[in-house]
Amino acid sequence: MRVMVLVKATEDSERGLPPKDWMDAMMAAMGRFNDDLREAGILVMAEGLTPSARGKRVAFDGPHRxxxxxxxxxxRDLVAxxxxxxxxDMEEAVAWVRRCPNPMMGPSEIEIRPLYGPEDLGVA
Structure with missing residues (x-):
């Protein structure tokens, strides 16, 4: 089963990069965690996103954009x-997330969402 594991944004992450010493320590810990995921054959892709101030949204209303x-x-509704x-299975994903270093300086949240598979779409 493929899952997307979403690191939720915080007020701090929306301000940009945290202090260098904290960032260096967190990136080292996250690097070790990602290495463990790779060695276990679980990691497909991992990326961090810039603050939403650098982003755009496109709202759809019929033919209008x-x-x-x-x-x-x-x-907290955004993804970092x-x-x-x-x-x-989902239990394995939860077990891995429980091992994850805290990706934020304070309280944070990680969401796990399964991707649709052929069986979900009625295509076998």
Whole structure:
């Protein structure tokens, strides 16, 4: 099963990069975690996202499109980074997330979402 593991943004992550000493330590810990994921054959992809101030949204209303410049409200509803993993089931994904270093300076949240597979779409 493939899952997307979403690191939720925080007010701090929306301000940009944290202090260098904290960032260096977190990146080293995250590098070791990603190495473990690779060695286990789980990691497909991993990336961090810039703050939403550098992003855009496109709103759809029938044939009309409206471009909305960031930053976007409600940082905890935004994504700061993600992994794409290939795991045997949701329990394995949860076990790996429990091992993950905290990706933020304070409280944070990681969401795990399965990707649709052929069986979900009625295609076998």
């Amino acid at each position: 409206t471009v909305i410049d960031g930053p976007f409200p409600n940082p 980074g993600f992994w794409l993993w290939e795991v045997k």
